[in-house]
Amino acid sequence: MKANYYKKVGDYYDKDAIDFEHRYWENDTLQRIRQSFREHVRNYNFNSALEVGFGPGFDIVHFAQTFPNAKINGVDISAEMVRIANENIIHEDLKNARVKQGSVEDIESQFPGERYDMIYVFFGALNTVNDLEASIKELERLLLPGGNLVLTFVNKWYVGGIIIESLKGKFVRAFSRLKKIWGGYSPTNFLASKCYSTREVKSSSTLSCKYQRGYSIFFPAWYYRGIHRRLPNKIRLFLWHLDSKISSMKLGTLGEYMLYDFQKKR
Numbered sequence: 001m002k003a004n005y006y007k008k009v010g011d012y013y014d015k016d017a018i019d020f021e022h023r024y025w026e027n028d029t030l031q032r033i034r035q036s037f038r039e040h041v042r043n044y045n046f047n048s049a050l051e052v053g054f055g056p057g058f059d060i061v062h063f064a065q066t067f068p069n070a071k072i073n074g075v076d077i078s079a080e081m082v083r084i085a086n087e088n089i090i091h092e093d094l095k096n097a098r099v100k101q102g103s104v105e106d107i108e109s110q111f112p113g114e115r116y117d118m119i120y121v122f123f124g125a126l127n128t129v130n131d132l133e134a135s136i137k138e139l140e141r142l143l144l145p146g147g148n149l150v151l152t153f154v155n156k157w158y159v160g161g162i163i164i165e166s167l168k169g170k171f172v173r174a175f176s177r178l179k180k181i182w183g184g185y186s187p188t189n190f191l192a193s194k195c196y197s198t199r200e201v202k203s204s205s206t207l208s209c210k211y212q213r214g215y216s217i218f219f220p221a222w223y224y225r226g227i228h229r230r231l232p233n234k235i236r237l238f239l240w241h242l243d244s245k246i247s248s249m250k251l252g253t254l255g256e257y258m259l260y261d262f263q264k265k266r
């Protein structure tokens with residue numbers, strides 16, 4: 001069953017890979033959020049990092065360039081994403097980055113015996129794992145003492161989205177994240193995923209969460225392109241900064257996206 005599920009996730013992302021980079025470079029909200037994820041990871045000086053679900057490898061390439069003395073490994077379930085990321089790594093002539101195909105369960109066999117002082121997941125791979133608790137436990141096992149797990153998730157309680165979709169009369173879509181299975185972002189291409197609340201993520205880990213923040217609390221989510229187009233730039237900036245101010249408070253847990261930083265004791 002697990003293999004069947006991962007086959008479907010891999011197939012979905014094989015197709016998604018075709019114009020993934022192009023779509024990303026057209027969306028400045030995604031770029032802002034990634035920048036913030038990266039800044040958080042860059043707070044730490046790591047020697048050995050692992051990325052789960054690297055897509056075309058934006059961050060593998062970025063961190064391999066920013067930390068030339070660090071080793072960066074990655075796994076991704078999609079063969080096509082692995083191929084593209086590998087091309088990008090070769091294009092940038094990076095000798096400190098390696099990518100392999102697989103999910104969390106395959107990391108040990110793909111990179112036997114390797115342990116990490118930084119493990120990060122940007123934009124969604126943990127919303128499509130077979131068992132979140134088992135996956136986080138495995139990542140904790142691969143983490144060196146003192147190391148950090150920087151995990152990001154599509155959030156369950158995106159209240160702004162519930163309000164916007166309800167105002168449009170799209171009630172099924174408004175509450176779709178609260179269901180056991182969420183169909184993913186695309187209204188036409190179903191991807192069985194799960195959205196998690198802050199309580200669910202934290203109770204899946206045995207480590208202490210030293211930082212958390214939300215994104216797109218008042219700033220419209222990345223896929224509300226029409227709203228972004230209509231808002232004057234000043235207002236967008238104001239909303240982005242407002243979000244940054246409240247992102248670590250209780251209100252922050254109602255954003256579209258969440259970042260959690262768990263640290264393993266030395």
Ligand SMILES: C[S@@+](CC[C@H](N)C(=O)[O-])C[C@H]1O[C@@H](n2cnc3c(N)ncnc32)[C@H](O)[C@@H]1O
Pocket residue numbers: 009010013052053054055056057058075076077078081102103104121122123124125126128129130
């Ligand atoms: C939305 S994309 C994000 C890609 C990249 N992290 C980024 O920020 O651009 C999600 C990626 O995670 C991968 N993925 C999804 N589920 C996964 C899983 N269970 N294990 C490993 N990779 C997974 C997908 O193949 C895809 O490349």
